[in-house]
Amino acid sequence: MHNSFLGDLIGKGSNRHVYECALRNDLVIKYETKTGLFHNVIEHEVWKMTLVNDLPLKKYLAPVHSISDCGRWLIMHKTTPVNHEEYPDELPRFFWEMGHDNFGMFDNRFVCHDYALNAGHLYGLSDKLTPARWGMKDKGPYNV
Numbered sequence: 001m002h003n004s005f006l007g008d009l010i011g012k013g014s015n016r017h018v019y020e021c022a023l024r025n026d027l028v029i030k031y032e033t034k035t036g037l038f039h040n041v042i043e044h045e046v047w048k049m050t051l052v053n054d055l056p057l058k059k060y061l062a063p064v065h066s067i068s069d070c071g072r073w074l075i076m077h078k079t080t081p082v083n084h085e086e087y088p089d090e091l092p093r094f095f096w097e098m099g100h101d102n103f104g105m106f107d108n109r110f111v112c113h114d115y116a117l118n119a120g121h122l123y124g125l126s127d128k129l130t131p132a133r134w135g136m137k138d139k140g141p142y143n144v
């Protein structure tokens with residue numbers, strides 16, 4: 001990624017560093033710090049599938065703007081933080097990592113901006129709701 005695209009670092013997860021986009025303040029740039037996980041690629045695939053097929057799950061996802069050839073860099077629409085009291089009680093069972101920091105607001109909607117680890121292989125890209133178990137980083141919001 002050319003340095004002139006990268007703005008300030010705004011977030012750090014276990015696998016990705018997230019930067020402001022210096023050219024557009026409605027976008028962020030996600031850099032995958034480890035190889036072999038392909039979380040950017042998964043996010044892009046999920047977004048593309050929901051978009052192309054106009055799936056209801058789409059409204060719960062921060063849209064992906066674009067991805068680099070090998071997936072190391074992902075450009076995503078920026079979300080804004082939400083007060084914890086305002087988090088919904090239910091969300092699609094598709095979501096797996098229920099950390100508060102994986103969600104935010106986009107376009108007046110409550111969305112997930114970290115959906116690479118998801119339950120899509122169990123349930124598909126369904127928007128079926130289940131109680132949200134906030135704080136459950138690894139177990140997800142549902143019982144299997």
Ligand SMILES: Nc1ncnc2c1ncn2[C@@H]1O[C@H](COP(=O)(O)OP(=O)(O)OP(=O)(O)O)[C@@H](O)[C@H]1O
Nearest residue numbers: 011012013014015016018076077078079101113114
């Ligand atoms: N689209 C976005 N808009 C605004 N901030 C974001 C966006 N995506 C990520 N962030 C910020 O960057 C942080 C790290 O991003 P993300 O959670 O996607 O990384 P990760 O390495 O996959 O995280 P984890 O450790 O949860 O697996 C988030 O917790 C959030 O604060």
Ligand SMILES: [Mg+2]
Nearest residue numbers: 013101102114
């Ligand atoms: Mg995260």
